[in-house]
Amino acid sequence: MRITKVSAFVLRLPEVLAVCDGTQDTCLIRVETDEGLVGWGEVDSCPTVVKAIIDAPLSHQICNGLANALVGADPLALDECMARMMNAANYYGRAAVGLHAMAGVNLALWDVIGQAYGQPVYRLLGGPFATRFRAYASVLFGETPAETYEIARRLADQGFTAVKFGWGSMGQSEKHDIALVREARRGAGTAVDVMIDAGQVWDWKTALKRAHQFAEFAPFWLEEPLQPDDVAGYARLASASPIPIAAGEAEARLDDFERLIVDGGIDWIQPDPGRCGLSTMVAVGKAAHRHRRKVVNHSFKSGLTIAASLHGLAALPNAEVFEYCMSESPLRHHIAHEPFRVEDGYVTVPEAPGLGVTINDATLNTYRIA
Numbered sequence: 001m002r003i004t005k006v007s008a009f010v011l012r013l014p015e016v017l018a019v020c021d022g023t024q025d026t027c028l029i030r031v032e033t034d035e036g037l038v039g040w041g042e043v044d045s046c047p048t049v050v051k052a053i054i055d056a057p058l059s060h061q062i063c064n065g066l067a068n069a070l071v072g073a074d075p076l077a078l079d080e081c082m083a084r085m086m087n088a089a090n091y092y093g094r095a096a097v098g099l100h101a102m103a104g105v106n107l108a109l110w111d112v113i114g115q116a117y118g119q120p121v122y123r124l125l126g127g128p129f130a131t132r133f134r135a136y137a138s139v140l141f142g143e144t145p146a147e148t149y150e151i152a153r154r155l156a157d158q159g160f161t162a163v164k165f166g167w168g169s170m171g172q173s174e175k176h177d178i179a180l181v182r183e184a185r186r187g188a189g190t191a192v193d194v195m196i197d198a199g200q201v202w203d204w205k206t207a208l209k210r211a212h213q214f215a216e217f218a219p220f221w222l223e224e225p226l227q228p229d230d231v232a233g234y235a236r237l238a239s240a241s242p243i244p245i246a247a248g249e250a251e252a253r254l255d256d257f258e259r260l261i262v263d264g265g266i267d268w269i270q271p272d273p274g275r276c277g278l279s280t281m282v283a284v285g286k287a288a289h290r291h292r293r294k295v296v297n298h299s300f301k302s303g304l305t306i307a308a309s310l311h312g313l314a315a316l317p318n319a320e321v322f323e324y325c326m327s328e329s330p331l332r333h334h335i336a337h338e339p340f341r342v343e344d345g346y347v348t349v350p351e352a353p354g355l356g357v358t359i360n361d362a363t364l365n366t367y368r369i370a
Helices: 047-055 066-070 078-088 097-117 145-157 174-188 204-217 231-240 254-262 278-290 303-314 361-367
Strands: 003-012 025-033 038-043 132-140 162-166 193-197 245-247 321-325 346-348
Touching (some): 025 097, 038 097, 078 097, 097 303, 132 145, 174 204, 204 231, 303 321, 303 346
Antiparallel strands (some): 025 038, 132 346
16 A cells, blocks of 8 residues: 555635634644555644645755655555654754654554554554543633633533633632632532643743642642643743643654653643544653553544544553543534533543544535645
């Protein structure tokens, strides 16, 4: 089997707002083969930049577009395909968005491989350790504490056993921060776990102060309180915080994840397969397990990323909860035909060969801009 074409599709809503919501646009990757198998992936990055990296023409031996590098390769030779892409992007893409683009291709290749062998991807990754995970509803903070209370109450009434609030108006002031968390807890009630995603708003001293101030509300974890590169700050925070610390969604290289785990001392690592790839996601989870830490997906995209995340977690012994994006965007709900419903608080891993999702062409054609 050989790869015949690699394509990138940029999808975007008619109106995009300055809020931290990755479901307003996206980049899908399609890998086609000479045996008729087609794999799909998704990237959580800057979509137009990802497409440029996929489509770039040959410049010279170690500066090439990813599509050019992969045409003619064996899609079942996954590591060789990844090496081709890394070599092609040697000059411009060995980190950041270059790796994000490779991550989307990695998902599409796993989709092809699973179809070729007639197996769901989690089995090829060595799973399952579990085939369903407790879903936590992932939403933005309300603009006010009162709005946050109403959101929490509504999600608890829907049957979620855990809710995460993030970004939004967190970080405006000490009084406002505490009120947001207090009302999130009050709305969710005592039987529902509450996660707090601070959105990179503090230095480590302020984050530690907030952790102590939030402790009475018993958060499940405090996520991304610091800038991603502040590993030393994470080490100081994690060693003294009364609340578990979670981070890692911004990373794409295994070395950087391991630095957060080992040097940063965080309790939960959060790989996003649309930024690091499914192969690296599983490697990250295994590294966390060696250091007795836990892994959870970061997923704020479509059903494609949801499916990839579920397969990755199923292959890991230290995964127990799942980020379930609650955005109402059609790019969240209608890119994949499969709905990934939450039943009794849990979401189930797909069993069909590959990633187990099918693409809704109508949605692709409606929102495609490039």
